[in-house]
Amino acid sequence: MFEARLTQGKIFKQLIEALKDLVQDANIDCSEDELSIQAMDSSHVSLVQVNLQAGGFDHFRCDRTISLGFNSTNMSKILKCAGNDDVITLKAEDTADALTLMFESPGQDRIADFELKLMDIDAEPLGIPDTEYQCTIRMPSGEFQRIIRDLQVLGDTCVISCTKEGVRFSVSGDLGTGNVLLRNNAAEKEEDQVIIEMEEPVELTFALRYLNFFTKATSLGGSVILSMSPEVPVVVEYPIEEFGHIKYYLAPKIDDDA
Amino acid sequence: MFEARLTQGKIFKQLIEALKDLVQDANIDCSEDELSIQAMDSSHVSLVQVNLQAGGFDHFRCDRTISLGFNSTNMSKILKCAGNDDVITLKAEDTADALTLMFESPGQDRIADFELKLMDIDAEPLGIPDTEYQCTIRMPSGEFQRIIRDLQVLGDTCVISCTKEGVRFSVSGDLGTGNVLLRNNAAEKEEDQVIIEMEEPVELTFALRYLNFFTKATSLGGSVILSMSPEVPVVVEYPIEEFGHIKYYLAPKIDDDA
DNA sequence: GTTGAGTTGC
DNA sequence: GCAACTCAAC
Numbered sequence: 045m046f047e048a049r050l051t052q053g054k055i056f057k058q059l060i061e062a063l064k065d066l067v068q069d070a071n072i073d074c075s076e077d078e079l080s081i082q083a084m085d086s087s088h089v090s091l092v093q094v095n096l097q098a099g100g101f102d103h104f105r106c107d108r109t110i111s112l113g114f115n116s117t118n119m120s121k122i123l124k125c126a127g128n129d130d131v132i133t134l135k136a137e138d139t140a141d142a143l144t145l146m147f148e149s150p151g152q153d154r155i156a157d158f159e160l161k162l163m164d165i166d167a168e169p170l171g172i173p174d175t176e177y178q179c180t181i182r183m184p185s186g187e188f189q190r191i192i193r194d195l196q197v198l199g200d201t202c203v204i205s206c207t208k209e210g211v212r213f214s215v216s217g218d219l220g221t222g223n224v225l226l227r228n229n230a231a232e233k234e235e236d237q238v239i240i241e242m243e244e245p246v247e248l249t250f251a252l253r254y255l256n257f258f259t260k261a262t263s264l265g266g267s268v269i270l271s272m273s274p275e276v277p278v279v280v281e282y283p284i285e286e287f288g289h290i291k292y293y294l295a296p297k298i299d300d301d302a
Numbered sequence: 303m304f305e306a307r308l309t310q311g312k313i314f315k316q317l318i319e320a321l322k323d324l325v326q327d328a329n330i331d332c333s334e335d336e337l338s339i340q341a342m343d344s345s346h347v348s349l350v351q352v353n354l355q356a357g358g359f360d361h362f363r364c365d366r367t368i369s370l371g372f373n374s375t376n377m378s379k380i381l382k383c384a385g386n387d388d389v390i391t392l393k394a395e396d397t398a399d400a401l402t403l404m405f406e407s408p409g410q411d412r413i414a415d416f417e418l419k420l421m422d423i424d425a426e427p428l429g430i431p432d433t434e435y436q437c438t439i440r441m442p443s444g445e446f447q448r449i450i451r452d453l454q455v456l457g458d459t460c461v462i463s464c465t466k467e468g469v470r471f472s473v474s475g476d477l478g479t480g481n482v483l484l485r486n487n488a489a490e491k492e493e494d495q496v497i498i499e500m501e502e503p504v505e506l507t508f509a510l511r512y513l514n515f516f517t518k519a520t521s522l523g524g525s526v527i528l529s530m531s532p533e534v535p536v537v538v539e540y541p542i543e544e545f546g547h548i549k550y551y552l553a554p555k556i557d558d559d560a
Numbered sequence: 561g562t563t564g565a566g567t568t569g570c
Numbered sequence: 571g572c573a574a575c576t577c578a579a580c
Contacts, residue, residue, distance in 0.1 A: 197383065219418060221417045223414060227412075229409075
């Protein structure tokens with residue numbers, strides 16, 4: 045059987061919220077080492093990938109690898125029934141067609157359990173090579189969210205160009221154009237830092253619509269890490285301290301103009 | 303060329319917010335002395351007029367008078383991309399069809415620049431005689447906002463009557479009637495003062511809808527000044543300390559009942 | 561069109 | 571810290 049107990053149930057709530065707008069159905073894959081979720085969005089443009097290390101749970105048991113296919117809207121509905129301070133426990137028998145979610149209030153004076161019906165989902169083979177990237181930008185996640193939200197006012201496509209000095213987000217549309225430049229900035233507070241590691245400058249173009257979906261993960265942590273290389277998908281990673289991460293992949297638009 | 307730098311960018315944000323509900327399109331007119339905006343509201347009932355002295359900017363350069371026609375909704379959208387603590391710089395070439403807005407974060411580690419496409423607007427000839435008024439009331443701007451908001455509950459028309467003793471705002475509607483009387487009051491704090499200067503008592507009737515639009519300027523300053531004479535438009539002025547003002551003009555309703 | 565969440569100002 | 575407002579999701 046599978047059983048995972050998470051004192052900070054809020055993290056699991058936030059993770060599901062951070063992918064439900066993007067993917068309809070997905071598998072929770074559990075091994076004895078970790079819980080992971082991988083899925084492409086409905087239009088097969090982007091990919092989301094969640095990893096939670098077994099050690100980050102307060103209790104974790106997984107007798108055999110198991111795939112639990114869920115509908116993210118329904119999962120979200122059930123998780124709305126959990127308080128942000130609740131302890132959340134996930135349970136499934138090896139052969140079960142349902143996932144049990146248990147919500148315990150901090151004082152244990154309220155215990156709720158829900159069963160979410162599961163579904164069989166064709167697990168798409170998702171080979172994600174763990175490559176080196178030419179540019180890596182760590183910045184405050186709130187800042188990234190703000191920039192994406194702002195630029196959306198002006199258009200639906202955004203150019204991200206990274207040099208040693210900083211990273212520039214540009215948009216152009218009917219009302220006009222916009223640019224936001226963040227300088228490499230080793231602020232005192234780690235959460236305010238903008239840290240760029242770069243071998244070669246990189247400039248890529250993306251659909252703001254998807255970048256905006258990604259920022260639903262903002263509340264999971266203070267930092268976001270963008271990794272870019274020419275002609276390959278950008279990785280937008282929200283690390284979850286001592287526990288894992290949620291990563292989004294989005295292929296750049298190809299400039300036919302060039 | 304034209305270039306104006308404003309450390310307190312918030313003021314410009316607030317000004318645009320204070321007129322965008324009232325006017326769709328307007329010109330920013332710049333001379334070497336000042337930046338001004340004048341426009342009638344869409345239904346040609348009221349008029350708004352902004353003046354900012356060149357000396358109030360941290361840098362101001364205007365080689366030749368220039369009119370920059372903008373759509374206030376679009377301007378507002380772009381200004382939403384500026385933080386309240388940002389330094390805002392406006393720039394335009396003499397022949398430009400776009401206005402450049404630059405937003406610098408306090409620490410300068412974030413620099414954003416936007417271009418707003420401009421439009422040609424027929425500048426309506428707006429002769430505003432600088433007359434003496436029979437009554438002038440200076441009161442806390444928050445108090446004025448509160449009164450207008452409260453009275454709107456009861457009706458859509460408001461009578462303002464000013465005597466030496468005080469100013470009375472009256473409304474009458476289906477639910478009942480309401481009156482708010484403010485006494486002449488030389489409070490210690492200047493911002494709490496209600497100061498009435500009067501030659502003859504004046505009583506005028508106005509549409510609350512427009513007075514309410516005017517109160518969008520409340521955050522620009524602690525005081526508002528109402529100037530009234532019989533049968534001419536009231537002036538609702540929000541002074542901006544050491545810098546300029548935003549003034550609204552609204553014609554009184556004529557009592558056919560009388 | 562309705563509702564909810566986030567953000568921002570008081 | 572609270573409330574209003576605005577934007578986005580359903």
